Amino acid sequence: MKITELSIVFVLIFLPIFWVVSHHTDSAREAQYLSNRYRAALQTAVMDAGAIMHQNEKQNDEAGYDSSKFVKADKELALLTFTQTMALNMGIQDDPAATKAMFNYIPAIVVLDYDGYYILANETELTGKLEGSFRHVWSPKKPYTYSDSNGSSMNFTLDGYVYAYDAGLGKWVEGFQKELAPSTQIPLLQNAELFEQVRRTRIVTSVQEDLAEVINRHNEFARRNGVSYTFTMPLISQEDWYNSIDDTGLMAFIQGIPVGNEKINNYAIGGGRLVKKTSIIGGVDPVSGIKYYYPSTCGNSYRAEEVFTDAKQAAGQGYFEYNCSIN
Incomplete structure:
Protein backbone atom coordinates (compact mmCIF):
# COMPACT_ATOMS: atom_id res chain seq x y z
CA MET A 1 0.00 0.00 0.00
CA LYS A 2 1.34 3.41 -0.97
CA ILE A 3 2.23 6.09 1.53
CA THR A 4 -0.61 8.30 0.32
CA GLU A 5 -3.09 5.46 0.76
CA LEU A 6 -1.79 4.77 4.26
CA SER A 7 -2.17 8.44 5.08
CA ILE A 8 -5.77 8.42 3.91
CA VAL A 9 -6.53 5.30 5.98
CA PHE A 10 -4.85 6.87 9.01
CA VAL A 11 -6.93 10.02 8.65
CA LEU A 12 -10.18 8.08 8.19
CA ILE A 13 -9.52 5.98 11.28
CA PHE A 14 -8.13 8.54 13.68
CA LEU A 15 -9.87 11.76 12.65
CA PRO A 16 -13.16 10.73 14.33
CA ILE A 17 -11.21 9.78 17.46
CA PHE A 18 -9.42 13.12 17.52
CA TRP A 19 -12.75 14.89 17.03
CA VAL A 20 -14.37 13.01 19.91
CA VAL A 21 -11.41 13.70 22.21
CA SER A 22 -11.43 17.38 21.25
CA HIS A 23 -15.19 17.56 21.80
CA HIS A 24 -14.91 16.00 25.25
CA THR A 25 -12.04 18.33 26.13
CA ASP A 26 -14.09 21.37 25.13
CA SER A 27 -17.09 20.02 27.08
CA ALA A 28 -14.95 19.43 30.16
CA ARG A 29 -13.49 22.92 29.90
CA GLU A 30 -16.97 24.43 29.58
CA ALA A 31 -18.23 22.33 32.49
CA GLN A 32 -15.32 23.48 34.66
CA TYR A 33 -15.98 27.11 33.72
CA LEU A 34 -19.69 26.83 34.58
CA SER A 35 -18.93 24.98 37.80
CA ASN A 36 -16.53 27.71 38.93
CA ARG A 37 -19.01 30.40 37.87
CA TYR A 38 -21.88 28.89 39.88
CA ARG A 39 -19.71 28.37 42.95
CA ALA A 40 -18.42 31.93 42.77
CA ALA A 41 -21.95 33.24 42.30
CA LEU A 42 -23.16 31.36 45.39
CA GLN A 43 -20.24 32.49 47.54
CA THR A 44 -20.61 36.11 46.47
CA ALA A 45 -24.37 36.05 47.05
CA VAL A 46 -23.96 34.63 50.54
CA MET A 47 -21.27 37.16 51.41
CA ASP A 48 -23.40 40.03 50.11
CA ALA A 49 -26.41 38.83 52.09
CA GLY A 50 -24.36 38.29 55.23
CA ALA A 51 -22.78 41.74 54.98
CA ILE A 52 -26.05 43.59 54.50
CA MET A 53 -28.42 41.64 56.74
CA HIS A 54 -27.86 43.95 59.72
CA GLN A 55 -27.69 47.36 58.03
CA ASN A 56 -31.07 48.47 59.47
CA GLU A 57 -30.29 47.26 62.98
CA LYS A 58 -31.37 49.59 65.77
CA GLN A 59 -28.86 49.92 68.54
CA ASN A 60 -31.52 50.11 71.26
CA ASP A 61 -32.49 46.52 70.43
CA GLU A 62 -29.14 45.51 71.86
CA ALA A 63 -29.68 47.12 75.29
CA GLY A 64 -29.02 44.77 78.18
CA TYR A 65 -26.74 42.40 76.26
CA ASP A 66 -23.02 42.69 76.88
CA SER A 67 -22.23 40.90 73.63
CA SER A 68 -20.91 42.11 70.30
CA LYS A 69 -22.71 39.18 68.65
CA PHE A 70 -26.20 40.23 69.70
CA VAL A 71 -27.82 41.66 66.59
CA LYS A 72 -31.22 40.91 65.10
CA ALA A 73 -30.85 39.48 61.61
CA ASP A 74 -32.98 41.00 58.86
CA LYS A 75 -33.70 37.77 57.01
CA GLU A 76 -35.93 39.38 54.37
CA LEU A 77 -33.22 41.86 53.41
CA ALA A 78 -30.72 39.02 53.37
CA LEU A 79 -32.93 36.97 51.03
CA LEU A 80 -33.50 39.91 48.69
CA THR A 81 -29.78 40.63 48.48
CA PHE A 82 -28.93 36.96 48.00
CA THR A 83 -31.45 36.63 45.16
CA GLN A 84 -30.31 39.80 43.40
CA THR A 85 -26.62 38.90 43.57
CA MET A 86 -27.19 35.32 42.42
CA ALA A 87 -29.32 36.48 39.48
CA LEU A 88 -26.79 39.16 38.54
CA ASN A 89 -23.82 36.78 38.60
CA MET A 90 -25.72 34.13 36.63
CA GLY A 91 -26.81 36.67 34.01
CA ILE A 92 -30.56 36.32 34.65
CA GLN A 93 -31.20 39.55 36.55
CA ASP A 94 -33.70 40.71 33.91
CA ASP A 95 -35.54 37.39 33.71
CA PRO A 96 -37.99 36.92 36.62
CA ALA A 97 -39.00 33.46 35.41
CA ALA A 98 -35.39 32.26 35.33
CA THR A 99 -34.73 33.79 38.74
CA LYS A 100 -37.72 31.93 40.15
CA ALA A 101 -36.59 28.69 38.48
CA MET A 102 -33.15 29.16 40.05
CA PHE A 103 -34.67 28.27 43.41
CA ASN A 104 -35.52 24.80 42.06
CA TYR A 105 -31.82 24.13 42.66
CA ILE A 106 -31.55 25.88 46.04
CA PRO A 107 -33.05 23.45 48.57
CA ALA A 108 -32.41 25.59 51.65
CA ILE A 109 -31.12 28.89 52.99
CA VAL A 110 -30.28 29.19 56.68
CA VAL A 111 -30.07 32.44 58.64
CA LEU A 112 -28.13 31.98 61.88
CA ASP A 113 -29.34 34.52 64.41
CA TYR A 114 -27.93 35.19 67.85
CA ASP A 115 -30.39 33.02 69.77
CA GLY A 116 -31.86 30.80 67.05
CA TYR A 117 -32.07 30.16 63.33
CA TYR A 118 -34.49 30.33 60.40
CA ILE A 119 -34.63 28.05 57.37
CA LEU A 120 -36.07 29.13 54.03
CA ALA A 121 -37.46 26.12 52.16
CA ASN A 122 -40.30 25.00 49.95
CA GLU A 123 -43.33 23.95 51.93
CA THR A 124 -46.59 22.45 50.73
CA GLU A 125 -49.61 24.69 50.48
CA LEU A 126 -53.20 23.53 49.92
CA THR A 127 -53.98 25.53 46.80
CA GLY A 128 -55.84 22.88 44.81
CA LYS A 129 -53.41 23.39 41.92
CA LEU A 130 -50.39 21.19 41.32
CA LEU A 169 -34.40 25.66 91.91
CA GLY A 170 -37.63 25.54 89.90
CA LYS A 171 -37.04 28.83 88.10
CA TRP A 172 -35.80 30.44 84.88
CA VAL A 173 -32.51 32.31 84.84
CA GLU A 174 -30.50 34.05 82.15
CA GLY A 175 -27.00 35.44 81.82
CA PHE A 176 -23.50 34.40 80.83
CA GLN A 177 -22.34 30.95 81.87
CA LYS A 178 -19.62 32.29 84.17
CA GLU A 179 -22.17 34.51 85.93
CA LEU A 180 -24.77 31.76 86.42
CA ALA A 181 -22.40 29.03 87.58
CA PRO A 182 -22.29 30.06 91.29
CA SER A 183 -26.04 30.61 91.64
CA THR A 184 -27.54 27.62 89.82
CA GLN A 185 -27.66 23.83 90.24
CA ILE A 186 -27.39 22.98 86.54
CA PRO A 187 -24.31 20.70 86.16
CA LEU A 188 -23.42 21.90 82.66
CA LEU A 189 -23.07 25.49 83.85
CA GLN A 190 -20.48 24.50 86.42
CA ASN A 191 -17.89 23.50 83.81
CA ALA A 192 -16.92 26.23 81.34
CA GLU A 193 -15.00 23.92 78.99
CA LEU A 194 -17.78 21.30 78.85
CA PHE A 195 -20.41 24.03 78.46
CA GLU A 196 -18.62 25.43 75.39
CA GLN A 197 -18.24 21.97 73.86
CA VAL A 198 -21.89 21.06 74.37
CA ARG A 199 -23.08 24.49 73.20
CA ARG A 200 -21.26 24.25 69.88
CA THR A 201 -22.20 20.62 69.30
CA ARG A 202 -25.86 21.22 70.07
CA ILE A 203 -26.13 24.26 67.77
CA VAL A 204 -24.53 22.38 64.88
CA THR A 205 -26.62 19.26 65.47
CA SER A 206 -29.88 21.23 65.60
CA VAL A 207 -29.19 22.93 62.27
CA GLN A 208 -27.91 19.73 60.66
CA GLU A 209 -31.00 17.73 61.61
CA ASP A 210 -33.41 20.36 60.31
CA LEU A 211 -31.42 20.85 57.12
CA ALA A 212 -31.37 17.13 56.35
CA GLU A 213 -35.15 16.97 56.70
CA VAL A 214 -35.74 20.11 54.60
CA ILE A 215 -33.41 19.00 51.80
CA ASN A 216 -35.04 15.59 51.73
CA ARG A 217 -38.49 17.20 51.37
CA HIS A 218 -37.16 19.36 48.54
CA ASN A 219 -36.92 16.24 46.39
CA GLU A 220 -40.70 16.06 46.06
CA PHE A 221 -40.84 19.69 44.99
CA ALA A 222 -37.98 19.14 42.51
CA ARG A 223 -39.63 16.11 40.91
CA ARG A 224 -42.82 18.05 40.31
CA ASN A 225 -40.78 20.74 38.59
CA GLY A 226 -38.92 18.38 36.30
CA VAL A 227 -35.60 18.32 38.16
CA SER A 228 -34.19 14.80 37.88
CA TYR A 229 -31.77 15.01 40.77
CA THR A 230 -31.80 13.58 44.27
CA PHE A 231 -31.00 16.35 46.73
CA THR A 232 -28.96 15.26 49.74
CA MET A 233 -27.29 16.91 52.68
CA PRO A 234 -23.81 17.94 51.44
CA LEU A 235 -20.72 16.86 53.32
CA ILE A 236 -19.64 19.87 55.38
CA SER A 237 -16.42 19.73 57.36
CA GLN A 238 -16.58 20.12 61.12
CA GLU A 239 -14.30 23.13 60.81
CA ASP A 240 -16.76 24.86 58.48
CA TRP A 241 -19.63 24.08 60.84
CA TYR A 242 -17.84 25.53 63.84
CA ASN A 243 -16.73 28.58 61.86
CA SER A 244 -20.33 29.17 60.77
CA ILE A 245 -21.60 29.38 64.36
CA ASP A 246 -18.94 31.83 65.50
CA ASP A 247 -21.12 34.68 64.34
CA THR A 248 -24.53 35.54 62.95
CA GLY A 249 -24.68 34.85 59.24
CA LEU A 250 -26.16 32.90 56.37
CA MET A 251 -25.72 29.48 54.76
CA ALA A 252 -27.01 28.53 51.31
CA PHE A 253 -26.96 25.36 49.26
CA ILE A 254 -27.07 24.83 45.51
CA GLN A 255 -27.49 21.38 43.95
CA GLY A 256 -28.50 19.67 40.75
CA ILE A 257 -27.53 22.28 38.11
CA PRO A 258 -26.10 20.32 35.14
CA VAL A 259 -22.50 21.11 34.17
CA GLY A 260 -21.36 18.73 31.46
CA ASN A 261 -21.79 15.18 32.68
CA GLU A 262 -21.87 16.25 36.31
CA LYS A 263 -24.11 18.34 38.54
CA ILE A 264 -23.27 21.06 41.01
CA ASN A 265 -23.45 20.20 44.72
CA ASN A 266 -22.07 23.04 46.78
CA TYR A 267 -22.67 25.27 49.78
CA ALA A 268 -21.47 28.66 51.00
CA ILE A 269 -21.31 30.35 54.40
CA GLY A 270 -21.16 34.09 55.03
CA GLY A 271 -21.01 36.12 58.24
CA GLY A 272 -22.78 39.39 58.93
CA ARG A 273 -21.40 40.78 62.16
CA LEU A 274 -21.61 44.52 62.64
CA VAL A 275 -18.08 44.86 63.93
CA LYS A 276 -16.51 43.60 60.74
CA LYS A 277 -14.11 45.88 58.88
CA THR A 278 -15.39 48.41 56.36
CA SER A 279 -16.90 46.61 53.39
CA ILE A 280 -15.86 47.24 49.80
CA ILE A 281 -18.59 48.38 47.39
CA GLY A 282 -18.57 47.48 43.72
CA GLY A 283 -20.26 50.29 41.79
CA VAL A 284 -20.78 51.47 38.24
CA ASP A 285 -20.04 54.95 36.91
CA PRO A 286 -23.39 56.01 35.36
CA VAL A 287 -21.59 58.10 32.73
CA SER A 288 -18.83 55.80 31.49
CA GLY A 289 -20.27 52.47 32.61
CA ILE A 290 -16.89 51.52 34.12
CA LYS A 291 -16.98 49.30 37.22
CA TYR A 292 -15.12 50.63 40.27
CA TYR A 293 -14.61 49.40 43.83
CA TYR A 294 -14.29 51.67 46.86
CA PRO A 295 -14.82 51.64 50.67
CA SER A 296 -18.41 51.94 51.82
CA THR A 297 -17.39 55.17 53.57
CA CYS A 298 -16.47 56.77 50.22
CA GLY A 299 -19.01 59.29 48.95
CA ASN A 300 -19.82 59.25 45.23
CA SER A 301 -22.80 58.98 42.90
CA TYR A 302 -22.01 55.53 41.53
CA ARG A 303 -24.69 52.84 41.40
CA ALA A 304 -23.79 50.11 43.92
CA GLU A 305 -23.92 46.62 42.44
CA GLU A 306 -22.10 44.29 44.84
CA VAL A 307 -20.53 44.15 48.30
CA PHE A 308 -17.10 42.60 48.90
CA THR A 309 -15.04 41.85 51.98
CA ASP A 310 -11.76 43.12 50.49
CA ALA A 311 -10.28 44.92 47.49
CA LYS A 312 -8.69 41.76 46.07
CA GLN A 313 -12.06 40.07 45.75
CA ALA A 314 -13.55 43.13 44.03
CA ALA A 315 -10.66 43.34 41.58
CA GLY A 316 -11.13 39.67 40.80
CA GLN A 317 -14.67 40.43 39.72
CA GLY A 318 -13.52 43.06 37.22
CA TYR A 319 -13.77 46.25 39.30
CA PHE A 320 -11.11 48.99 39.14
CA GLU A 321 -9.91 50.86 42.22
CA TYR A 322 -11.59 54.24 42.72
CA ASN A 323 -9.63 57.08 44.33
CA CYS A 324 -11.95 58.57 46.94
CA SER A 325 -9.57 61.46 47.61
CA ILE A 326 -10.50 63.11 44.29
CA ASN A 327 -13.99 63.93 45.62
Whole structure:
Protein backbone atom coordinates (compact mmCIF):
# COMPACT_ATOMS: atom_id res chain seq x y z
CA MET A 1 0.00 0.00 0.00
CA LYS A 2 1.34 3.41 -0.97
CA ILE A 3 2.23 6.09 1.53
CA THR A 4 -0.61 8.30 0.32
CA GLU A 5 -3.09 5.46 0.76
CA LEU A 6 -1.79 4.77 4.26
CA SER A 7 -2.17 8.44 5.08
CA ILE A 8 -5.77 8.42 3.91
CA VAL A 9 -6.53 5.30 5.98
CA PHE A 10 -4.85 6.87 9.01
CA VAL A 11 -6.93 10.02 8.65
CA LEU A 12 -10.18 8.08 8.19
CA ILE A 13 -9.52 5.98 11.28
CA PHE A 14 -8.13 8.54 13.68
CA LEU A 15 -9.87 11.76 12.65
CA PRO A 16 -13.16 10.73 14.33
CA ILE A 17 -11.21 9.78 17.46
CA PHE A 18 -9.42 13.12 17.52
CA TRP A 19 -12.75 14.89 17.03
CA VAL A 20 -14.37 13.01 19.91
CA VAL A 21 -11.41 13.70 22.21
CA SER A 22 -11.43 17.38 21.25
CA HIS A 23 -15.19 17.56 21.80
CA HIS A 24 -14.91 16.00 25.25
CA THR A 25 -12.04 18.33 26.13
CA ASP A 26 -14.09 21.37 25.13
CA SER A 27 -17.09 20.02 27.08
CA ALA A 28 -14.95 19.43 30.16
CA ARG A 29 -13.49 22.92 29.90
CA GLU A 30 -16.97 24.43 29.58
CA ALA A 31 -18.23 22.33 32.49
CA GLN A 32 -15.32 23.48 34.66
CA TYR A 33 -15.98 27.11 33.72
CA LEU A 34 -19.69 26.83 34.58
CA SER A 35 -18.93 24.98 37.80
CA ASN A 36 -16.53 27.71 38.93
CA ARG A 37 -19.01 30.40 37.87
CA TYR A 38 -21.88 28.89 39.88
CA ARG A 39 -19.71 28.37 42.95
CA ALA A 40 -18.42 31.93 42.77
CA ALA A 41 -21.95 33.24 42.30
CA LEU A 42 -23.16 31.36 45.39
CA GLN A 43 -20.24 32.49 47.54
CA THR A 44 -20.61 36.11 46.47
CA ALA A 45 -24.37 36.05 47.05
CA VAL A 46 -23.96 34.63 50.54
CA MET A 47 -21.27 37.16 51.41
CA ASP A 48 -23.40 40.03 50.11
CA ALA A 49 -26.41 38.83 52.09
CA GLY A 50 -24.36 38.29 55.23
CA ALA A 51 -22.78 41.74 54.98
CA ILE A 52 -26.05 43.59 54.50
CA MET A 53 -28.42 41.64 56.74
CA HIS A 54 -27.86 43.95 59.72
CA GLN A 55 -27.69 47.36 58.03
CA ASN A 56 -31.07 48.47 59.47
CA GLU A 57 -30.29 47.26 62.98
CA LYS A 58 -31.37 49.59 65.77
CA GLN A 59 -28.86 49.92 68.54
CA ASN A 60 -31.52 50.11 71.26
CA ASP A 61 -32.49 46.52 70.43
CA GLU A 62 -29.14 45.51 71.86
CA ALA A 63 -29.68 47.12 75.29
CA GLY A 64 -29.02 44.77 78.18
CA TYR A 65 -26.74 42.40 76.26
CA ASP A 66 -23.02 42.69 76.88
CA SER A 67 -22.23 40.90 73.63
CA SER A 68 -20.91 42.11 70.30
CA LYS A 69 -22.71 39.18 68.65
CA PHE A 70 -26.20 40.23 69.70
CA VAL A 71 -27.82 41.66 66.59
CA LYS A 72 -31.22 40.91 65.10
CA ALA A 73 -30.85 39.48 61.61
CA ASP A 74 -32.98 41.00 58.86
CA LYS A 75 -33.70 37.77 57.01
CA GLU A 76 -35.93 39.38 54.37
CA LEU A 77 -33.22 41.86 53.41
CA ALA A 78 -30.72 39.02 53.37
CA LEU A 79 -32.93 36.97 51.03
CA LEU A 80 -33.50 39.91 48.69
CA THR A 81 -29.78 40.63 48.48
CA PHE A 82 -28.93 36.96 48.00
CA THR A 83 -31.45 36.63 45.16
CA GLN A 84 -30.31 39.80 43.40
CA THR A 85 -26.62 38.90 43.57
CA MET A 86 -27.19 35.32 42.42
CA ALA A 87 -29.32 36.48 39.48
CA LEU A 88 -26.79 39.16 38.54
CA ASN A 89 -23.82 36.78 38.60
CA MET A 90 -25.72 34.13 36.63
CA GLY A 91 -26.81 36.67 34.01
CA ILE A 92 -30.56 36.32 34.65
CA GLN A 93 -31.20 39.55 36.55
CA ASP A 94 -33.70 40.71 33.91
CA ASP A 95 -35.54 37.39 33.71
CA PRO A 96 -37.99 36.92 36.62
CA ALA A 97 -39.00 33.46 35.41
CA ALA A 98 -35.39 32.26 35.33
CA THR A 99 -34.73 33.79 38.74
CA LYS A 100 -37.72 31.93 40.15
CA ALA A 101 -36.59 28.69 38.48
CA MET A 102 -33.15 29.16 40.05
CA PHE A 103 -34.67 28.27 43.41
CA ASN A 104 -35.52 24.80 42.06
CA TYR A 105 -31.82 24.13 42.66
CA ILE A 106 -31.55 25.88 46.04
CA PRO A 107 -33.05 23.45 48.57
CA ALA A 108 -32.41 25.59 51.65
CA ILE A 109 -31.12 28.89 52.99
CA VAL A 110 -30.28 29.19 56.68
CA VAL A 111 -30.07 32.44 58.64
CA LEU A 112 -28.13 31.98 61.88
CA ASP A 113 -29.34 34.52 64.41
CA TYR A 114 -27.93 35.19 67.85
CA ASP A 115 -30.39 33.02 69.77
CA GLY A 116 -31.86 30.80 67.05
CA TYR A 117 -32.07 30.16 63.33
CA TYR A 118 -34.49 30.33 60.40
CA ILE A 119 -34.63 28.05 57.37
CA LEU A 120 -36.07 29.13 54.03
CA ALA A 121 -37.46 26.12 52.16
CA ASN A 122 -40.30 25.00 49.95
CA GLU A 123 -43.33 23.95 51.93
CA THR A 124 -46.59 22.45 50.73
CA GLU A 125 -49.61 24.69 50.48
CA LEU A 126 -53.20 23.53 49.92
CA THR A 127 -53.98 25.53 46.80
CA GLY A 128 -55.84 22.88 44.81
CA LYS A 129 -53.41 23.39 41.92
CA LEU A 130 -50.39 21.19 41.32
CA GLU A 131 -48.20 24.03 40.06
CA GLY A 132 -49.02 26.18 43.06
CA SER A 133 -48.79 23.57 45.80
CA PHE A 134 -45.33 24.68 46.98
CA ARG A 135 -44.01 28.04 48.03
CA HIS A 136 -40.88 29.34 49.74
CA VAL A 137 -41.48 30.26 53.37
CA TRP A 138 -39.33 31.02 56.39
CA SER A 139 -39.64 28.68 59.32
CA PRO A 140 -40.38 30.17 62.74
CA LYS A 141 -37.23 30.97 64.68
CA LYS A 142 -35.87 27.72 66.12
CA PRO A 143 -33.86 28.12 69.33
CA TYR A 144 -30.62 26.27 70.04
CA THR A 145 -32.08 24.03 72.75
CA TYR A 146 -30.60 21.51 75.18
CA SER A 147 -31.95 19.52 78.13
CA ASP A 148 -30.31 17.22 80.67
CA SER A 149 -31.45 14.13 82.56
CA ASN A 150 -32.27 16.21 85.66
CA GLY A 151 -35.05 18.10 83.88
CA SER A 152 -33.11 21.34 83.39
CA SER A 153 -33.12 22.92 79.97
CA MET A 154 -31.26 25.67 78.17
CA ASN A 155 -31.49 27.84 75.09
CA PHE A 156 -27.97 28.56 73.87
CA THR A 157 -26.77 31.61 71.96
CA LEU A 158 -23.76 32.23 69.70
CA ASP A 159 -21.69 33.10 72.76
CA GLY A 160 -21.81 32.26 76.47
CA TYR A 161 -25.15 33.93 77.17
CA VAL A 162 -27.82 31.38 78.04
CA TYR A 163 -31.53 31.19 78.93
CA ALA A 164 -31.96 28.29 81.34
CA TYR A 165 -34.57 26.52 83.43
CA ASP A 166 -33.02 25.25 86.66
CA ALA A 167 -35.08 22.20 87.68
CA GLY A 168 -33.38 22.08 91.07
CA LEU A 169 -34.40 25.66 91.91
CA GLY A 170 -37.63 25.54 89.90
CA LYS A 171 -37.04 28.83 88.10
CA TRP A 172 -35.80 30.44 84.88
CA VAL A 173 -32.51 32.31 84.84
CA GLU A 174 -30.50 34.05 82.15
CA GLY A 175 -27.00 35.44 81.82
CA PHE A 176 -23.50 34.40 80.83
CA GLN A 177 -22.34 30.95 81.87
CA LYS A 178 -19.62 32.29 84.17
CA GLU A 179 -22.17 34.51 85.93
CA LEU A 180 -24.77 31.76 86.42
CA ALA A 181 -22.40 29.03 87.58
CA PRO A 182 -22.29 30.06 91.29
CA SER A 183 -26.04 30.61 91.64
CA THR A 184 -27.54 27.62 89.82
CA GLN A 185 -27.66 23.83 90.24
CA ILE A 186 -27.39 22.98 86.54
CA PRO A 187 -24.31 20.70 86.16
CA LEU A 188 -23.42 21.90 82.66
CA LEU A 189 -23.07 25.49 83.85
CA GLN A 190 -20.48 24.50 86.42
CA ASN A 191 -17.89 23.50 83.81
CA ALA A 192 -16.92 26.23 81.34
CA GLU A 193 -15.00 23.92 78.99
CA LEU A 194 -17.78 21.30 78.85
CA PHE A 195 -20.41 24.03 78.46
CA GLU A 196 -18.62 25.43 75.39
CA GLN A 197 -18.24 21.97 73.86
CA VAL A 198 -21.89 21.06 74.37
CA ARG A 199 -23.08 24.49 73.20
CA ARG A 200 -21.26 24.25 69.88
CA THR A 201 -22.20 20.62 69.30
CA ARG A 202 -25.86 21.22 70.07
CA ILE A 203 -26.13 24.26 67.77
CA VAL A 204 -24.53 22.38 64.88
CA THR A 205 -26.62 19.26 65.47
CA SER A 206 -29.88 21.23 65.60
CA VAL A 207 -29.19 22.93 62.27
CA GLN A 208 -27.91 19.73 60.66
CA GLU A 209 -31.00 17.73 61.61
CA ASP A 210 -33.41 20.36 60.31
CA LEU A 211 -31.42 20.85 57.12
CA ALA A 212 -31.37 17.13 56.35
CA GLU A 213 -35.15 16.97 56.70
CA VAL A 214 -35.74 20.11 54.60
CA ILE A 215 -33.41 19.00 51.80
CA ASN A 216 -35.04 15.59 51.73
CA ARG A 217 -38.49 17.20 51.37
CA HIS A 218 -37.16 19.36 48.54
CA ASN A 219 -36.92 16.24 46.39
CA GLU A 220 -40.70 16.06 46.06
CA PHE A 221 -40.84 19.69 44.99
CA ALA A 222 -37.98 19.14 42.51
CA ARG A 223 -39.63 16.11 40.91
CA ARG A 224 -42.82 18.05 40.31
CA ASN A 225 -40.78 20.74 38.59
CA GLY A 226 -38.92 18.38 36.30
CA VAL A 227 -35.60 18.32 38.16
CA SER A 228 -34.19 14.80 37.88
CA TYR A 229 -31.77 15.01 40.77
CA THR A 230 -31.80 13.58 44.27
CA PHE A 231 -31.00 16.35 46.73
CA THR A 232 -28.96 15.26 49.74
CA MET A 233 -27.29 16.91 52.68
CA PRO A 234 -23.81 17.94 51.44
CA LEU A 235 -20.72 16.86 53.32
CA ILE A 236 -19.64 19.87 55.38
CA SER A 237 -16.42 19.73 57.36
CA GLN A 238 -16.58 20.12 61.12
CA GLU A 239 -14.30 23.13 60.81
CA ASP A 240 -16.76 24.86 58.48
CA TRP A 241 -19.63 24.08 60.84
CA TYR A 242 -17.84 25.53 63.84
CA ASN A 243 -16.73 28.58 61.86
CA SER A 244 -20.33 29.17 60.77
CA ILE A 245 -21.60 29.38 64.36
CA ASP A 246 -18.94 31.83 65.50
CA ASP A 247 -21.12 34.68 64.34
CA THR A 248 -24.53 35.54 62.95
CA GLY A 249 -24.68 34.85 59.24
CA LEU A 250 -26.16 32.90 56.37
CA MET A 251 -25.72 29.48 54.76
CA ALA A 252 -27.01 28.53 51.31
CA PHE A 253 -26.96 25.36 49.26
CA ILE A 254 -27.07 24.83 45.51
CA GLN A 255 -27.49 21.38 43.95
CA GLY A 256 -28.50 19.67 40.75
CA ILE A 257 -27.53 22.28 38.11
CA PRO A 258 -26.10 20.32 35.14
CA VAL A 259 -22.50 21.11 34.17
CA GLY A 260 -21.36 18.73 31.46
CA ASN A 261 -21.79 15.18 32.68
CA GLU A 262 -21.87 16.25 36.31
CA LYS A 263 -24.11 18.34 38.54
CA ILE A 264 -23.27 21.06 41.01
CA ASN A 265 -23.45 20.20 44.72
CA ASN A 266 -22.07 23.04 46.78
CA TYR A 267 -22.67 25.27 49.78
CA ALA A 268 -21.47 28.66 51.00
CA ILE A 269 -21.31 30.35 54.40
CA GLY A 270 -21.16 34.09 55.03
CA GLY A 271 -21.01 36.12 58.24
CA GLY A 272 -22.78 39.39 58.93
CA ARG A 273 -21.40 40.78 62.16
CA LEU A 274 -21.61 44.52 62.64
CA VAL A 275 -18.08 44.86 63.93
CA LYS A 276 -16.51 43.60 60.74
CA LYS A 277 -14.11 45.88 58.88
CA THR A 278 -15.39 48.41 56.36
CA SER A 279 -16.90 46.61 53.39
CA ILE A 280 -15.86 47.24 49.80
CA ILE A 281 -18.59 48.38 47.39
CA GLY A 282 -18.57 47.48 43.72
CA GLY A 283 -20.26 50.29 41.79
CA VAL A 284 -20.78 51.47 38.24
CA ASP A 285 -20.04 54.95 36.91
CA PRO A 286 -23.39 56.01 35.36
CA VAL A 287 -21.59 58.10 32.73
CA SER A 288 -18.83 55.80 31.49
CA GLY A 289 -20.27 52.47 32.61
CA ILE A 290 -16.89 51.52 34.12
CA LYS A 291 -16.98 49.30 37.22
CA TYR A 292 -15.12 50.63 40.27
CA TYR A 293 -14.61 49.40 43.83
CA TYR A 294 -14.29 51.67 46.86
CA PRO A 295 -14.82 51.64 50.67
CA SER A 296 -18.41 51.94 51.82
CA THR A 297 -17.39 55.17 53.57
CA CYS A 298 -16.47 56.77 50.22
CA GLY A 299 -19.01 59.29 48.95
CA ASN A 300 -19.82 59.25 45.23
CA SER A 301 -22.80 58.98 42.90
CA TYR A 302 -22.01 55.53 41.53
CA ARG A 303 -24.69 52.84 41.40
CA ALA A 304 -23.79 50.11 43.92
CA GLU A 305 -23.92 46.62 42.44
CA GLU A 306 -22.10 44.29 44.84
CA VAL A 307 -20.53 44.15 48.30
CA PHE A 308 -17.10 42.60 48.90
CA THR A 309 -15.04 41.85 51.98
CA ASP A 310 -11.76 43.12 50.49
CA ALA A 311 -10.28 44.92 47.49
CA LYS A 312 -8.69 41.76 46.07
CA GLN A 313 -12.06 40.07 45.75
CA ALA A 314 -13.55 43.13 44.03
CA ALA A 315 -10.66 43.34 41.58
CA GLY A 316 -11.13 39.67 40.80
CA GLN A 317 -14.67 40.43 39.72
CA GLY A 318 -13.52 43.06 37.22
CA TYR A 319 -13.77 46.25 39.30
CA PHE A 320 -11.11 48.99 39.14
CA GLU A 321 -9.91 50.86 42.22
CA TYR A 322 -11.59 54.24 42.72
CA ASN A 323 -9.63 57.08 44.33
CA CYS A 324 -11.95 58.57 46.94
CA SER A 325 -9.57 61.46 47.61
CA ILE A 326 -10.50 63.11 44.29
CA ASN A 327 -13.99 63.93 45.62
